[in-house]
Amino acid sequence: MKYLTEFRDGELARKLVAEIRSAVTRSWAIMEVCGGQTHSIIRNGIDQLLPPEVELVHGPGCPVCVTPVELIDKAHAIAAAPGVIFCSFGDMLRVPGTAGDLFQVKGRGGDVRVVYSPLDAVKLARENPTREVVFFGIGFETTAPANAMAVVQAQRLGLSNFSVLVSHVLVPPAIEAILGSPANRVQAFLAAGHVCCVMGYHQYPALAERFRVPIVVTGFEPLDLLDGIRRAVLQLEAGTATVENAYPRVVTFEGNRPAQAVLADVFEETDRAWRGIGVIPRSGWRLRAAYRAFDAEARFDVSGIRSVEPAACRSGEVLRGTLKPHQCAAFGKECTPRAPLGATMVSSEGACAAYYNYGRLVDLGTGRIGSAGAVACPA
Amino acid sequence: MSGVNPDNWTCPLPLRDYPNVVLGHGGGGKLSAELVEHLFLPAFRNDALAALGDAAIVPPVAGRLALTTDCYVVRPLFFPGGCIGDLAVNGTVNDLAVSGARPLYLTAGFILEEGLPLAALGDIVARMAAAARAAGVAIVTGDTKVVERGHGDGCFVTTAGVGAVPDGLTLGPERARPGDAVVVSGAIGNHGIAIMSVREGLEFETIIASDTAPLNGLVNEMLAACPNVRVMRDPTRGGVAATLNEIAGRSKVGIEIDEACLPIDPQVWAACELLGLDPLMVANEGKLVAVVPPSDADRLVAAMREHPFGARAAVIGTVSDQHAGMVVARTAVGGRRVVTLPVGEQLPRIC
């Protein structure tokens, strides 16, 4: 664990903060793409350490949050079907669909199970040959390789009772969509370290150049984030727009080639709807025709589903970085983790949840977190 | 498993004819009587129980009576560091102890699922007996019911406890005052992670064991050193976060803790990082949280460290007059965050 403490060192953090403060001459908006980064920022109070000129904007990188409500509703319909064992990561169980969440489906008798790996779902399919086992395959490029492997494995094993409800989304098209929007105010990006670990960052130089925007590949520990912010600020102040890797202990330019090969074998690019944002061209993956037998949407008839999103929820704006969670009128009132209106309030990576769980000291006027007395820490 | 082995029992209608629990064990007939006579009585052994009355009759006690009851449901029944049996005894002993009561008597109710191996039940009961001995309490009455296969998780245990609170002592979550120190008795999160790792088949490099333990001895030492302790709670489900939030809410004060002061075992920390869990929200079964006036804090921690179950006691924060009802943590890098309550169970994250 020494490995982790090194990336949380208070002394080093103060040095990085000092460097950021002395470099800043004007206001900048920097987006951290990934919800894991958002949570680390709020959970560690990093936003409070920054000078007022540096504004962190939270990005669309939470797979739970961006899964469209239609797909959640399809998941519920499949999970409620007789004979189905519906497997999902824990995160998805509380995400509200049009009529409740997966916990409610489970409460009404659906066999919904939390798994830690898609391979556990494959195992369940082997052990329960008379049941249909369906895995909810959501996530960015980080979770996709394991899901692809599960499909490959199921094919090797000749399983005819295993399928995946696929809702994979890709980061670079989302960045492009944000930058291309007329409402965009993001001036630099902290790219998601885990995604780049799989995919590398060779897609980014073209984006940085085309939109004149610095992109820094950044990890999730407090010092990783502070260093990423520091590098982004230095580039912004210097007027440069290049791609930097501030997470070299995990990320290489090429990424994980074997993982990319499995992904290319199993998935193909497709247009995908993002919850609250709308369809982004070529921003998702679906199973290739050769693996159609494992596509849950093809196996179960879920095409006639009508979905409704709560009108009050502004998570689309939150995910695009144009609205802070506490600026939503429903935040903390009609919308809390107990009774969420949007996925961003339930997901462990959702920006609304991060603000609600960790950041309720926020001064709504300034968006900064209030400072009360110090905490004593006797040795 | 090491406890009672039904093969060694000799009796006219030996239990070994039934190596597993059958419905008849809950029917009130011969099989039920056998279970009591050959399994529960020898393990729990005490006069009040041996009388086998409809109620246990015990001598009068001095002080105010404290009563508590708790149901124990845990899967798997046996896990690193303990089983449902010692959990059921320690949990109830601790609920009494942190209320300031000296635990005296327990009752035990068993709901058994048809098919449960009697050897496993024997082991659970043997460990309950050992835990009761260690805590200095007697299990004086109980009940057993059997449910059909598929209607239970092997074994559910309910324990109720009776204790006596000495005159003049009052502890309660509504008694914290600004300036007070907040103390924990040792490393947090071990029980919840131990259960999760066996239940979900997660393998960590080192085995993480539950911290289940009776805390009445530690509480005695604490009260002897600092009769002014204001609050004691055992942070079980919901972890330290739930306990601190309860104290902040009931006392209408703020609580500020420092994450750097939290005793957390490295392997528990690593597991929490991996699963995206907050160690403050993970369950404990052998820890307590105390609130004391600031002038007593050092003395209290020193006294706790003398006791094996308090060896890693530490001050983790202070009570404040700001943000009443809210718990705030100072993070390692110097920021601050709210420590909230999980809505339901904590769910492991996606990536």
Ligand code: SF4
């Ligand atoms: S606070 Fe709730 S309603 Fe508002 S954007 Fe977030 S999830 Fe939607």
